[in-house]
Amino acid sequence: MDYRSTQGDLSTILKSPTAILQGLAPDGGLYVPLHFPQPTYNLATLISLPYQQLAATILNWFFDEFTSDQLLKSANTAYGNQWDSSLIAPLTSKHAGNYYLELFHGPTLAFKDIALQMLPQLMSRAAQNTQLEKQIVILTATSGDTGTASMRGFSNQKDTQVIVFYPAGGVSPVQLRQMLGQPGANLHAIAIKGNFDDAQTSVKHIFNDQAFNDRLAQNNNCFSSANSMNIGRLIPQIVYYFAAYGQLVHAGGIQLGEKVNFTVPTGNFGDILAGYYAKKLGLPINKLLCASNENNVLTDFFKSGKYDRRRNFYLTNSPAMDILVSSNLERLLFDLYDENCVTVAKLMKQLATDGHYQVDSTVLNKLQEQFVAGFATPDEVEAEIKRVYLNDGYVIDPHTAVASYVTHQYQQQSHDTTPTVIVSTASPYKFPETVYHALTNQKVSQSGLPALQQLHGLLGDQLSTGVQALVDQTPRQEKVINPADMETLISKILNLK
Numbered sequence: 001m002d003y004r005s006t007q008g009d010l011s012t013i014l015k016s017p018t019a020i021l022q023g024l025a026p027d028g029g030l031y032v033p034l035h036f037p038q039p040t041y042n043l044a045t046l047i048s049l050p051y052q053q054l055a056a057t058i059l060n061w062f063f064d065e066f067t068s069d070q071l072l073k074s075a076n077t078a079y080g081n082q083w084d085s086s087l088i089a090p091l092t093s094k095h096a097g098n099y100y101l102e103l104f105h106g107p108t109l110a111f112k113d114i115a116l117q118m119l120p121q122l123m124s125r126a127a128q129n130t131q132l133e134k135q136i137v138i139l140t141a142t143s144g145d146t147g148t149a150s151m152r153g154f155s156n157q158k159d160t161q162v163i164v165f166y167p168a169g170g171v172s173p174v175q176l177r178q179m180l181g182q183p184g185a186n187l188h189a190i191a192i193k194g195n196f197d198d199a200q201t202s203v204k205h206i207f208n209d210q211a212f213n214d215r216l217a218q219n220n221n222c223f224s225s226a227n228s229m230n231i232g233r234l235i236p237q238i239v240y241y242f243a244a245y246g247q248l249v250h251a252g253g254i255q256l257g258e259k260v261n262f263t264v265p266t267g268n269f270g271d272i273l274a275g276y277y278a279k280k281l282g283l284p285i286n287k288l289l290c291a292s293n294e295n296n297v298l299t300d301f302f303k304s305g306k307y308d309r310r311r312n313f314y315l316t317n318s319p320a321m322d323i324l325v326s327s328n329l330e331r332l333l334f335d336l337y338d339e340n341c342v343t344v345a346k347l348m349k350q351l352a353t354d355g356h357y358q359v360d361s362t363v364l365n366k367l368q369e370q371f372v373a374g375f376a377t378p379d380e381v382e383a384e385i386k387r388v389y390l391n392d393g394y395v396i397d398p399h400t401a402v403a404s405y406v407t408h409q410y411q412q413q414s415h416d417t418t419p420t421v422i423v424s425t426a427s428p429y430k431f432p433e434t435v436y437h438a439l440t441n442q443k444v445s446q447s448g449l450p451a452l453q454q455l456h457g458l459l460g461d462q463l464s465t466g467v468q469a470l471v472d473q474t475p476r477q478e479k480v481i482n483p484a485d486m487e488t489l490i491s492k493i494l495n496l497k
C-alpha cells in the first residue's frame with residue numbers, strides 16, 4: 001500500500017515497508033495511507049478469529065507488500081506465550097458498570113507491548129523486503145514505557161541495536177528496573193543528566209546530524225525509530241478494538257452491530273487514533289472518550305477547537321500521559337481536513353512557533369460528533385481506584401483510573417447509556433506506590449520492587465509472568481552521562497570507525 005506524509009504533497013509517495021523503516025517523514029509529517037482502506041468483510045466472521053489471525057487480517061489491509069503468510073508468522077511470534085492471557089487483550093466482565101479491556105498482559109505490563117512486540121517483526125521483514133542489508137539502530141528517548149517495551153521487543157533481534165536514553169531520576173522505580181534488567185546483548189539503556197525534554201531534544205539532534213549519519217552509513221548502520229509516530233506501531237493497535245467488540249458480542253453484552261463507546265487514557269493520541277481508525281473501518285463505535293490527566297490540553301481542544309500548549313506542565317501520578325504535544329493528533333486533523341496537507345502543515349507550524357492553533361467550526365463540529373473529552377486530577381485518580389475497588393475488588397492502575405473517572409463523570413452528566421469499554425493500559429503492579437496509597441491511604445515503606453511486593457501482599461492475587469520476571473531478573477549497573485557525550489557513546493557502542 002502507498003503511504004504519504006500528512007505535511008507533504010503527492011510527490012513523495014512510498015510503500016509501507018519503507019514508511020515503517022523510516023518512522024517519521026523527512027518533512028516532519030507523519031505517514032498515512034494514500035487511500036484509506038475500505039475492506040469488505042463479514043463482521044461476525046472477523047470478530048470470531050483468534051487474536052493472531054485477526055491481527056494478520058487487519059495488518060494486511062494496510063501493509064499488503066507483506067505476504068499473508070509473513071503477517072501471520074509475525075502475529076504468531078508477536079502474540080505468543082510471552083503473554084499471560086491467550087486472548088492477548090482480554091475484556092473483563094462489568095466492574096462498577098463498565099467493561100475494562102486489559103492491554104497489559106504482555107512482558108512489560110503496559111499496552112505499548114501490543115505494538116512493540118509486533119514492530120520488530122515488521123521491521124526485520126521490511127528490511128528483507130527492501131534488501132536494506134544494514135544494521136538497524138533504534139534510537140529512543142523515553143520517559144518510561146516506550147523504552148522498556150522497545151528493549152523487550154527488539155531483544156536479541158538480528159542486525160539490530162537498541163539505544164535508549166532516559167532522564168536520570170526521571171523514570172519510575174519499576175520502569176528503571178525493567179530497563180536495567182532486560183536481558184539482550186543488543187540492548188543499551190543510558191541515563192542522561194537532565195529531564196525528558198533534554199533527552200528528547202538531544203536524540204532529535206543526533207537523528208538530524210548529517211555528518212554523524214554519514215559516518216553511520218559508512219559503517220553499514222542506519223537509524224530508525226520506534227516511537228509512537230511510526231505507522232508500524234499505530235496499525236497493530238487497531239486490532240484490539242475489534243477483539244474487544246468480539247468478546248462483548250460473544251459474552252452476550254451486546255448484539256452484533258450494536259454500538260459501543262470506548263474510553264481511552266490519552267497521551268500522544270496513538271491509542272485513541274487507532275480506535276478512530278477502527279471506526280473508519282466499520283467497527284460499530286458510538287463515541288470515543290478522550291481521557292486526559294491534569295495536562296488537559298486535549299480536553300480544552302475538544303471543547304473549543306483551540307489547541308494551546310502554552311500552559312503549566314504537571315508531573316502527575318499517570319506519568320505516561322504527562323504530555324502537552326500529542327503528536328498523533330496530526331493524523332486526525334489530516335483526516336478531518338479532508339487530507340489537506342497544506343492546512344495541516346500550517347497548523348503544525350503555528351503550534352511549533354506560536355504554541356497554539358485554532359481549527360475552523362466545520363472541523364470542530366466533526367470533532368464533537370465523534371469524541372467526548374474529560375480529565376482527572378491526581379486526587380481524583382486515587383479516589384477512582386478506590387471507588388472501583390470498593391465496588392467488587394477490581395484493581396486498576398492510575399492511567400486506567402483517569403479513563404474510568406472520565407467515563408463515570410460523563411455517564412452521570414449525559415443520557416448516554418451505550419455499553420462502554422474502558423481501555424486499561426497498565427497493570428496496577430507497574431505503579432504500586434500510587435495504587436497502594438489509593439487503596440490504604442498509607443504510603444509504601446519503600447518504592448520499586450518492595451512496593452510491588454507490598455501491594456501483592458495486600459491484594460494476595462497471583463503474580464503475572466511479567467511481574468514475576470521483574471522479581472527474578474538481576475538489574476545491570478546504571479550508567480549516567482552528559483547529553484554532550486551521547487554521540488561518543490553511540491560510536492563506542494556501535495564500534496564506528
Ligand SMILES: *Cc1c(COP(=O)(O)O)cnc(C)c1O
Pocket residue numbers: 110111112145228265266267268269270271272320321399425426
Ligand atoms: C503510553 C501510555 C498511554 C498513552 O497512550 P498514547 O497512545 O500515547 O495516547 C497511556 N497509558 C499508559 C500506561 C501508557 O504507557
